[in-house]
Amino acid sequence: MIPDIIMHNLPAFLIAVPMFAAFATPLIGRLGNERVRDAWVLLAMALTAAVAVLLAAQVYSAGTLVYTFGGASPGIPVPADSGGIPVRIIFTIDAMSAFMALIAGIVGFSVTAYSMASQSRSSGRESYYMLLLLLTVGVLGMVCTGDLFNFFVFLEISSLAGAALVASRVDRGVAVEAGLKYAVLSTLGGLLVLFAVALLYGQYGSLNMALIAHQMQFTVLDMVALVLLVTALAMKCGAVPMHFWTPDAYSMAPAPVTAFLVVASQASLYGLFRVVFTLYNVTLNYSLVGWFIIIIGVLSMVVGVTMALPQKDVMRLMAYHAVSQTGYMLLGVGVGLAVLGDETLMSTFGLTAMEGGIFHIINHAMYKGLLFLTAGAVFYRTGTRNLNQMGGLGHNMKWTMVFFIIGALAIAGIPPFNGFASKLMIYESVFLFNPFLSIIAMVVSILTLASFVKVFHSVFMGPQLPEYQDVKEVPAYMLIGMGILALVVIVFGLFPQVVVDGLVAPAASALVDQSSYIASVLGGI
Amino acid sequence: MNMSRIVRTVADISFPFILIYGFYIVVHGHLTPGGGFQGGAVIATGIVLLVAAHGHEAVARQITGNLLKNAETFGLLLFIITALIAILLGQGFFTNWLANTGMLFGTPVAFGPGPGDLNTAGVIPIMNIAVGIEVLGALSIILYYMLSGAQEAR
Amino acid sequence: MFYNLPFIAVAVIAALGIVTMLLRQNLIKMIMGLSLIESAVNLFLVALGYREGGIAPIFTNAPAGEMVMPTVQAMTLTNIVIGIATTAMLLSFVMVIYRKYGTANAQYMRKLRG
Numbered sequence: 001m002i003p004d005i006i007m008h009n010l011p012a013f014l015i016a017v018p019m020f021a022a023f024a025t026p027l028i029g030r031l032g033n034e035r036v037r038d039a040w041v042l043l044a045m046a047l048t049a050a051v052a053v054l055l056a057a058q059v060y061s062a063g064t065l066v067y068t069f070g071g072a073s074p075g076i077p078v079p080a081d082s083g084g085i086p087v088r089i090i091f092t093i094d095a096m097s098a099f100m101a102l103i104a105g106i107v108g109f110s111v112t113a114y115s116m117a118s119q120s121r122s123s124g125r126e127s128y129y130m131l132l133l134l135l136t137v138g139v140l141g142m143v144c145t146g147d148l149f150n151f152f153v154f155l156e157i158s159s160l161a162g163a164a165l166v167a168s169r170v171d172r173g174v175a176v177e178a179g180l181k182y183a184v185l186s187t188l189g190g191l192l193v194l195f196a197v198a199l200l201y202g203q204y205g206s207l208n209m210a211l212i213a214h215q216m217q218f219t220v221l222d223m224v225a226l227v228l229l230v231t232a233l234a235m236k237c238g239a240v241p242m243h244f245w246t247p248d249a250y251s252m253a254p255a256p257v258t259a260f261l262v263v264a265s266q267a268s269l270y271g272l273f274r275v276v277f278t279l280y281n282v283t284l285n286y287s288l289v290g291w292f293i294i295i296i297g298v299l300s301m302v303v304g305v306t307m308a309l310p311q312k313d314v315m316r317l318m319a320y321h322a323v324s325q326t327g328y329m330l331l332g333v334g335v336g337l338a339v340l341g342d343e344t345l346m347s348t349f350g351l352t353a354m355e356g357g358i359f360h361i362i363n364h365a366m367y368k369g370l371l372f373l374t375a376g377a378v379f380y381r382t383g384t385r386n387l388n389q390m391g392g393l394g395h396n397m398k399w400t401m402v403f404f405i406i407g408a409l410a411i412a413g414i415p416p417f418n419g420f421a422s423k424l425m426i427y428e429s430v431f432l433f434n435p436f437l438s439i440i441a442m443v444v445s446i447l448t449l450a451s452f453v454k455v456f457h458s459v460f461m462g463p464q465l466p467e468y469q470d471v472k473e474v475p476a477y478m479l480i481g482m483g484i485l486a487l488v489v490i491v492f493g494l495f496p497q498v499v500v501d502g503l504v505a506p507a508a509s510a511l512v513d514q515s516s517y518i519a520s521v522l523g524g525i
Numbered sequence: 526m527n528m529s530r531i532v533r534t535v536a537d538i539s540f541p542f543i544l545i546y547g548f549y550i551v552v553h554g555h556l557t558p559g560g561g562f563q564g565g566a567v568i569a570t571g572i573v574l575l576v577a578a579h580g581h582e583a584v585a586r587q588i589t590g591n592l593l594k595n596a597e598t599f600g601l602l603l604f605i606i607t608a609l610i611a612i613l614l615g616q617g618f619f620t621n622w623l624a625n626t627g628m629l630f631g632t633p634v635a636f637g638p639g640p641g642d643l644n645t646a647g648v649i650p651i652m653n654i655a656v657g658i659e660v661l662g663a664l665s666i667i668l669y670y671m672l673s674g675a676q677e678a679r
Numbered sequence: 680m681f682y683n684l685p686f687i688a689v690a691v692i693a694a695l696g697i698v699t700m701l702l703r704q705n706l707i708k709m710i711m712g713l714s715l716i717e718s719a720v721n722l723f724l725v726a727l728g729y730r731e732g733g734i735a736p737i738f739t740n741a742p743a744g745e746m747v748m749p750t751v752q753a754m755t756l757t758n759i760v761i762g763i764a765t766t767a768m769l770l771s772f773v774m775v776i777y778r779k780y781g782t783a784n785a786q787y788m789r790k791l792r793g
Contacts, residue, residue: 005612012618018610074617106764149754156761167772173779180706180772187713187765188700191720194758197637201664201751202727378569464698562760667767674774 002054009352010055011067014140018048022133029126036343038116041129045112048136052098052105059098060506064520066146067091073133077521084522086208090523092146095510099358099503100143100270103365106488107263108136114373114481117474118256118380119284128168133262135161142267146521148197149207156191157235158264159186166253166261166278171195175440178245178252185235185245192232196225209279210521213514218283226284229275230292235409236268239330240300241322247307251385252318255376256481258315262322266361270328273333281340281514285311297330298437301444308451314375314385317455318368321411324444325364329371331441332357334428335433340512349429351508357423358511359504363418366445367410370485377474377482378459387458394460396471401460408456410489412449418489421496528578536578543571550668555624561656568657568665573626581672588671593662606646606647607655686728693719695718705784710766717762724751724758 006013009077021044023252029037034487057064068074069089073134077086093101098155112132119125138158145151163186197207199221204212246265250258302508304324311317337343377400379385394401413424423445431438444485473479492499510517534571550557551564575584611620623669624647625633632644692715700793728748736749777783 004539005615009612009618012612014620015614018607020602020605023598025606027598027602030591030595069617070619070621071617072620149757153757153761156765160761160764164768167775170775173776176772176775176779178771183765183769183772184709184713186771188716190761191713191716194720194754198724198727198751198754201754207749207750320733520738562756562757667771671767671771671774674771674778675787 004370011093013051018136018331020131022092025130042112044111048110049105051100056098056102059093059095064094065454066520076342080328082157089147089150091517092142095244095506097143099138099507103362104139104263107365110481110484113261114478115256117477131161131165135369139264140268141159143270145210147207152193156190162261162264165257175252181245182249182418189236192228195399196228196257199225210518213279214518216283231270233268238323238326239296240303247316247319251313251315253503255372262368277511278514278517286340287338288336293330293334297334298440301327305444305447311408312387314387318371322368328426329357329360349432353429354502354508356422358508359422363422366488367407371407373482374400377478380474381471390459395464397473399473399479403486405491406486408452412452413445416493418492522525533578536574540571551653554653555649556641561653562660565657565660566660593666596658597662600655600669602650603655606654607651689719689723704785706785710769721755723760724755727751
């Protein structure tokens, strides 16, 4: 049905389609009218999402996929005359990468659809769409690449595009201030990553993750590189104590950008997991690094939710919740890492904890994206984000209210929504590891519910306020964007076992299984 | 804000030389140190020189912002299309599909010491030219935006 | 000792950059500090690839002997390009901030606290 030439080059198209669309957007904007350009961007995003879905289907059915850039036959990562060294830039897409690409595809498409309406009143939309597409390129590249320097380049692409998008409402000084903060920290993080990459290259003479993982000695320099990588990537994914850019950037960016920045942060989280599990794995002291990740996870959960409670700006409140939810993922995967060396513990609860953490990544991307989009919809109609000035919007914005309820219940972990499914997996498995951590996680979940009840009450409930008498429902494009995410939230909530078995478990085992990652690139060495 | 006549005349005279030198660096990117980014940056410094001598507005009338934006888009598209053609030919993304084919830039490299032949290296010179066009457009447009922002502030 | 000189320079430049970023209140000086760190990383990359007595890494008709490593040089160039884009963006942010607030001092831009 689909030509072979596409099926054989899916990893290349995953990057090439949004990149080509991004480069052509200014030209099309200048030649055609606005409708043509909007249709072009939407089509490009739909194609990217379709490529991501096809790629995921291929990876889940046929196993890890390797794509060599610049090679006459992309399937062969190690050229015959290179002496067993992969010399080119190689995309190594295992189940975990495909899983992340799938998230980026779904969220990317829905935020683009949402932007069609929500950004229609702002100027400079060509640059906005171009940057949004480039941000997608950066995220997709980060999760797919098997090359350390390439990872750094895509990290910088996503940081630059993200920072420019955060500051895109230049008419307000604060947005630029938030963009500046984000850009400075991202650049600093990127330079730390590059320094670590240089340390690794200096020792092993290669940039390929599989080759470095194969030869890893865990010398002192490797430890320095590990610390640099973990610090930089934890900062980029917004974990406490390096979270201070998150509320600013998330609350000041336009809502669709924020929804996608969540995915960009998760790509950094993916990078963190990839470094720990694939690059270092067997050489690590599991419980030490595992406990380190658990501690920053628990800190993120607690600090995030306590900072969220007193907030009055709805976007800022949700941004702190994003920090708090990142903690769940770190907790789940950290527990998995802490017991990685122990076969019995791993099979009793370690793998479940990791699956819970990874399942939470996709769930969080969906419901947090949905919540940011609803906040944006309220802002679109009322022009304020202050909770104290809103009220009674449920009378006029029924669909937005429904979507908000779905998102809020999902984030608070109420059945039958998807947040419950992943949180339950984390509670159960972490309880076996350390009951105290599990109790903290539950308390945080209750506080999250309390916080969202407050938001729901002050935004949608109550009598209709006179100043919002004429407020209408948001345009159809925005409803479509929110609807896609809400649908995913509900479907994942109703059939969690199918999703866990089909999507999450292969991703978790791909992350744990370092040797098959190495073998897929280097062959059976 | 105009500089003195001497500065303006010298800038006018040296601009074509800077341009030629920039193009030389771009086109010889695969043979000598340099390449698309470096050459494009050299050309952009030529535009900086003109702006410094004649003032932003006078230059922007001749070399408009739209022209530079179009140059940027053209360069980017040329780059990615060159990379995509490899897929259409059944090879990997970014494969050097022109090397050693005898077509444009397709002469095989002669063995042994030599000064190098411009007509070699396949898609690399094409990508260098694309990057050169992109960088000269991008750096100049950054400069234009910064200058217009500074003028508004004044 | 002599061979380690570039790495000592890397440490000094990076330390200067970090100190500048932490101690200076002016946003433009903070960006200068960031650029210093970037230069330190670039110097580190190039110094890694240096081989004593090595020749330029051009593979056809290369004479026998050691070559300097080409990959790190490509990485450095890429990082320089990224650095220019970042610096240009950061400086334009500072310009906008200066226009809105009338100052480029980090102490006066704490509207986003809490």
